[in-house]
Amino acid sequence: MGLIIKEKEFVIPGDVIAEGIDYLPAGGVFREKDKIIAEQIGIVNIDNRLIKLIPLTGVYKPKPGDVVIGQVVNISFNGWSVDIGFSNLALLSVRDATSEFIERKSDLSRYFDFDDYIVAKISNVGKGNLIDLTMKGHGLEKLHNGRVIDVSPSKVPRIIGKQGSMINTLKTLSNCMVQVGQNGKVWISGENSERLIEAIRLIERESHIPGLTEKIERLLGSSGGEQ
Amino acid sequence: MYSKRIDGREFDELRKIEAKVGVVESADGSAMFRIGDTIAIAAVRGPRDLHPKFMQNPKRGTLRCNYNMMSFSVDERIRPGPSRRSREISLVTENALMPAVDLSDFPNSVVDVFVEIVQADAGTRCAGICAASLALADAGIPMRDMVCAISVGKVGDKILVDLNKYEEDYEEGSSDMPVAMMPRRNEISLLQLDGEIKKDEIVKALELAKKSCEKILEIQRKVLMEKYKHG
Numbered sequence: 145m146g147l148i149i150k151e152k153e154f155v156i157p158g159d160v161i162a163e164g165i166d167y168l169p170a171g172g173v174f175r176e177k178d179k180i181i182a183e184q185i186g187i188v189n190i191d192n193r194l195i196k197l198i199p200l201t202g203v204y205k206p207k208p209g210d211v212v213i214g215q216v217v218n219i220s221f222n223g224w225s226v227d228i229g230f231s232n233l234a235l236l237s238v239r240d241a242t243s244e245f246i247e248r249k250s251d252l253s254r255y256f257d258f259d260d261y262i263v264a265k266i267s268n269v270g271k272g273n274l275i276d277l278t279m280k281g282h283g284l285e286k287l288h289n290g291r292v293i294d295v296s297p298s299k300v301p302r303i304i305g306k307q308g309s310m311i312n313t314l315k316t317l318s319n320c321m322v323q324v325g326q327n328g329k330v331w332i333s334g335e336n337s338e339r340l341i342e343a344i345r346l347i348e349r350e351s352h353i354p355g356l357t358e359k360i361e362r363l364l365g366s367s368g369g370e371q
Numbered sequence: 372m373y374s375k376r377i378d379g380r381e382f383d384e385l386r387k388i389e390a391k392v393g394v395v396e397s398a399d400g401s402a403m404f405r406i407g408d409t410i411a412i413a414a415v416r417g418p419r420d421l422h423p424k425f426m427q428n429p430k431r432g433t434l435r436c437n438y439n440m441m442s443f444s445v446d447e448r449i450r451p452g453p454s455r456r457s458r459e460i461s462l463v464t465e466n467a468l469m470p471a472v473d474l475s476d477f478p479n480s481v482v483d484v485f486v487e488i489v490q491a492d493a494g495t496r497c498a499g500i501c502a503a504s505l506a507l508a509d510a511g512i513p514m515r516d517m518v519c520a521i522s523v524g525k526v527g528d529k530i531l532v533d534l535n536k537y538e539e540d541y542e543e544g545s546s547d548m549p550v551a552m553m554p555r556r557n558e559i560s561l562l563q564l565d566g567e568i569k570k571d572e573i574v575k576a577l578e579l580a581k582k583s584c585e586k587i588l589e590i591q592r593k594v595l596m597e598k599y600k601h602g
Contacts, residue, residue, distance in 0.1 A: 158516035158555045183513040202511020231418040231480035
């Protein structure tokens, strides 16, 4: 009965985390009879009676409310299909795309064309993985210029940092514009982007080692000195 | 009489196992599994869109396995490309992994598992399943349990574990039984038999397989930890 694996311990799929009905399974774990079992590689996180797994690997799983960066791959008569790095495409309907009035039968590519990157929010994830996007909200827009790089979705919280501390450090030190999507796509625009990408890769690689912020500051700070 | 094994192992001793996770950079998850002179590399891609569309399942995702022996993996070059044997092993690998993965969150998509045998010295399908299981975990596919596989059998008059090529072709007769297990659930997901073996000997062999699978699980856990522990 009770916990078998303690908080912050490493688990692999099939590990029994707790026995008995005192705990409830949340993300990354499941219940089988009276046992709670991990289904991914991750770190155990216990919040009161809730057992959750912080996954260390895996593809992006869309959740309503996530702000993501996607690429327009198709234009249909009533909206756009957007690749957000998931197995299914997300749909952005004309109604949710802009506050402007769009006349029927007008050319939708005027707003978003093929291969355009957009920042959008997931408004709904329906059955069968039908994902609805919306562009209504602060900071949701089409991305111009810049480049988009892929990072592991499990490292996104680390790139953003506590209350956005890391991302603010990145922005101020590199003088670049940065936009991070929950789906692991990072949009960067600015002159010093090479150095910034290096910094992001460093975060990805060494997200577990303490003193990361100082390291980033040193990496980006030195480039600032050259200019 | 087969009183001593050709490579000097105990009858319940496995060959030397070596494993590594993340060997194929372009894949979402990958692993290498080496047991003795048998080397398997598995790569997992997905969940991703499944085409042709009629194969899609709107209730849950599909698992698709492909087993392939490289032309240089055996002494005499084998013709590259799919064969009757590789089709069969692809199918049994898929069925061995299916009960362990949970794809209900990925309707209409597919998870592709590619198993390549780089070097073969008996027990390739077992090595392939062990590698595939590691690769699936590396890709972050939700899994009910890990899958471990090992071959057991009877060589001459002895029940033993992890046959090598010489033992598989032993002239006084041998039988070879690949077994895949989910160690926590204590379930068997693959059981094949080539040769003749008595009923009570099967029970004994399966006991041996269970013990060996637990050893393999420990190795799988160790290599996954090595990659992720600090992450």
